[in-house]
Amino acid sequence: MPTTDRRRTSARRESLLGxxxxxxxxxxxxxxxxxxARRVTQMIHGLPVDDALSLLQFAPQSAAKTVYKVLESAIxxxxxxxxxxxASLVVSSCQVDEGxxxxxxxxxxxxxxxxxxxxxxxxxxxxxxxxxxxxAAPAKKSTTNRKKGKA
Numbered sequence: 001m002p003t004t005d006r007r008r009t010s011a012r013r014e015s016l017l018g019x020x021x022x023x024x025x026x027x028x029x030x031x032x033x034x035x036x037a038r039r040v041t042q043m044i045h046g047l048p049v050d051d052a053l054s055l056l057q058f059a060p061q062s063a064a065k066t067v068y069k070v071l072e073s074a075i076x077x078x079x080x081x082x083x084x085x086x087a088s089l090v091v092s093s094c095q096v097d098e099g100x101x102x103x104x105x106x107x108x109x110x111x112x113x114x115x116x117x118x119x120x121x122x123x124x125x126x127x128x129x130x131x132x133x134x135x136a137a138p139a140k141k142s143t144t145n146r147k148k149g150k151a
Contacts, residue, residue, distance in 0.1 A: 017126065042094070084129055104117075
C-alpha cells in the first residue's frame, strides 16, 4: 500500500471510533480507584454532554472532578479537530481501566506491617454526534375483505 493511500488516524482512534465521527480524551495514571471512577462514568454514559457536565459538576463523588476534566477535553477535541457541534454531542463510550498499583506499607502492632494498595486509573471518554432518529414508515392499512354491517 502506498503511503499516499494511508489515512492519518491513530490506532487508538480506530479502536475507539472506527469510521464514525467523534472524538475522545483520556487521562492516565489518575490517583482514583477504578471502581470509584466506573461508578461515576456509568452515570453519564449515553447522556448529552451538557447534561453530563452539569451532573458531574454537582456529583458528590471525588472522581467526578477528574471525569469532568476528561469530558471537557473530549468536547474541546470534537469541536476543534472534528468541527462538531457541541449541542449534538453525546457521551457514547466510557472506559476506566486499571493502571499500575503503588504498594505502600503501614506499621502495625507487634512489629508487623500491612500492605496498602494505592490504585490508579486510566479514564477514556468518547463523544459522538447524536444519532439521527430513524422515522418509521407509516403502516399500511390492510385490504382484507371484511363483511360490512356485522359487528
